Every structure is written in structure tokens, then in C-alpha cells.
Amino acid sequence: MDLIPAPLLTVMLCALAYLLGSILFALPVCQLWQLPDPRAQGSGNPGATNVYRTGGWLPALVTLVLDAAKGWLPVWLAHHAQLSILSQAMVALCAVTGHMVPLFYRFQGGKGVATALGGGLALAPVTTLLLAAIWSLVMWRWRISALASIVAIVSGPVLSALLDPETLPLFGLLAILIVVRHRNNLIRLAQGREARF
Numbered sequence: 001m002d003l004i005p006a007p008l009l010t011v012m013l014c015a016l017a018y019l020l021g022s023i024l025f026a027l028p029v030c031q032l033w034q035l036p037d038p039r040a041q042g043s044g045n046p047g048a049t050n051v052y053r054t055g056g057w058l059p060a061l062v063t064l065v066l067d068a069a070k071g072w073l074p075v076w077l078a079h080h081a082q083l084s085i086l087s088q089a090m091v092a093l094c095a096v097t098g099h100m101v102p103l104f105y106r107f108q109g110g111k112g113v114a115t116a117l118g119g120g121l122a123l124a125p126v127t128t129l130l131l132a133a134i135w136s137l138v139m140w141r142w143r144i145s146a147l148a149s150i151v152a153i154v155s156g157p158v159l160s161a162l163l164d165p166e167t168l169p170l171f172g173l174l175a176i177l178i179v180v181r182h183r184n185n186l187i188r189l190a191q192g193r194e195a196r197f
Helices: 006-021 026-032 048-055 057-080 085-100 113-123 125-142 145-163 165-181 183-191
Strands: none
Touching: 006 057, 006 085, 026 048, 026 057, 048 057, 057 085, 057 113, 085 113, 085 165, 113 125, 113 145, 113 165, 125 145, 145 165, 145 183, 165 183
16 A cells, blocks of 8 residues: 555545445345345334344344444555545545445435444544443433434534544534434424334
């Protein structure tokens, strides 16, 4: 990788991240377990939450790990190549964008939370683990996945500003993107209609 100029390598890893992000692992996992299409369940999101609703914890866990891995791997490669924090953040953002607007599924994707988790673990592990803890606490208290995701992701810019200031632009953009993707969940939360576990 030392032979490839950093700007070109950044572009290559951003493209790889987007393509990896475009693989919605919930779909092959559900096919493997012979489960219904997760896009027809709950919020219609092709993610671990809807897989859990139809298949239980094991296929949901596999989906979560794979969706997180596709965010983690390209960022880890960028880190291993000693690219700047900004370049690594761009790679992470491309992976999440791929999950949200996937090339392979007519640009109709998911909310990007698990992929953001993976990218965050590679780039800012302490901040990301604290956000995962916030998600877990909110989920334990209210049993609403969307609420837990929203509270955790909007906490991201605050924690990153305190712990990893260089990653603040990434966590700020992720917060905006993921909250926008949860707009229908926010409406249902306000109406008291959001599904609980």
C-alpha cells in the first residue's frame, strides 16, 4: 500500500467501503435460516432488529456482526495504511452510506446503526463502546430499539468532542444521517406506536 498515493488509496477504500456497505447481510442470513424477508417486518428495516423479530437471537446476532464487520474492515485497512483520521472517517461514512443507499438493492437500504458501530470501533473504540453502553441502557429501560439507537447516536458528537475531537465531524454526520433515517420511528415514538421488544 506504500506504493499507492494516500489520496488515491483513500478513494479506493471509500469505494470498497461503499460496496461492502451495499451488502445487506440481513437478507442472505434470513434466506439461510429460511426466515421471511426482514423488509416486510416491523419498520421494514433490513437489520438485526427485524431479523430478531422473526428468527430470534442467533440470526440477529449473525446479522449484527456481519453488518458491523463491513464497517470495521475498510476503516481498519485505512488505519493499517496509516491514512489520516479524516480519510478513515470518510471511509467509515462511505460504508454507512452504502448500507443506507445500497447499490445492489436499488438504493433502498437500512438505517446504518450496526455499520456505524463497526466503523466506529475501528476509528474511535472508546467513544463507540460508550455509545454501545448507552444504547444498551436505553434498550434495557424502554425496550425500543429505535429510541436506543437515536439516543446513542445523538450522544456521539458530545462524547467524541470530549474523547476524540478529531472524529467529531464523523460522529456529527452520522448523527444527522441516522436520525434522518429514523424519521418514521420518531413519528411513531411521538404517537406512542413504536414497537417494543
